[in-house]
């Protein structure tokens with residue numbers, strides 16, 4: 001049995017990662033300040049120790065890293081709404097939080113969760129790993145202030161320094177992960193549209209709705225992470241900066257219509273310019289990963305389509321409602 005630290009383990013993705021670790025009989029330490037995560041995302045389990053604290057708190061970090069064999073570092077601000085409201089904090093949690101974790105944990109192998117947002121605004125449907133992304137490019141996503149994407153860019157630089165010093169580091173760039181337990185509170189499109197359909201309020205599409213994404217199922221994403229962790233090659237430069245995401249592309253217009261039809265909702269669909277909601281910021285027009293490296297490392301990943309993910313979420317929602 002190994003002991004694994006998951007920072008941000010009470011969050012949406014974190015809780016799926018922790019669940020997998022517990023199911024495979026690992027001992028898990030979670031460090032989470034519950035800023036966006038929730039204690040109720042995780043079970044009570046004899047192999048799980050939850051430390052409520054921030055990655056910015058060195059004492060909490062020191063306590064969390066004691067005796068761990070592996071660190072999965074994903075503590076971060078999430079969602080455009082929160083990130084836009086608190087850019088500096090969003091930047092600091094990634095930059096200073098990652099510094100604190102790396103410094104406190106010696107040479108323990110570490111997986112750093114970056115983001116596909118580091119690719120900036122470049123409108124592309126086949127984004128391949130670029131290990132030399134400039135800060136300017138990452139920051140274009142942030143509206144040219146230091147915020148979420150710049151903070152994750154700093155996380156990557158800290159990762160590169162640790163790699164150069166001989167540490168086992170893997171950096172992953174997730175693409176629009178969705179699924180059970182994703183909160184609607186921070187602006188993500190799928191839980192928002194589903195919540196609005198449930199309550200009959202309008203679905204608000206930003207700009208013309210022809211922007212595209214490839215939404216990635218959190219369960220498939222989690223399985224893929226664990227395959228990567230087991231791959232020796234994935235820890236070796238230059239393989240250790242990896243896009244993780246689906247290839248199924250959908251426009252936000254199609255997504256809204258699919259959810260509305262599936263949920264038989266009366267919610268109208270409305271359009272609003274992106275910069276009315278987020279002044280001085282531009283939306284990413286297309287964000288689809290090139291996953292040749294991922295396929296080389298773990299084989300072809302069988303990503304469900306967004307329609308299949310939404311169908312599954314609706315089944316889960318109904319089962320949960322019936323159980324209450």
Ligand code: UDP
Nearest residue numbers: 080187188189190192204205206211252283
């Ligand atoms: N979006 C939208 N309406 C919403 C929330 C999001 O039209 O209520 C759009 C957003 O502009 C983006 C896409 O949906 O083009 C995905 O947004 P999300 O916040 O889920 O992830 P992002 O790709 O921005 O990281």
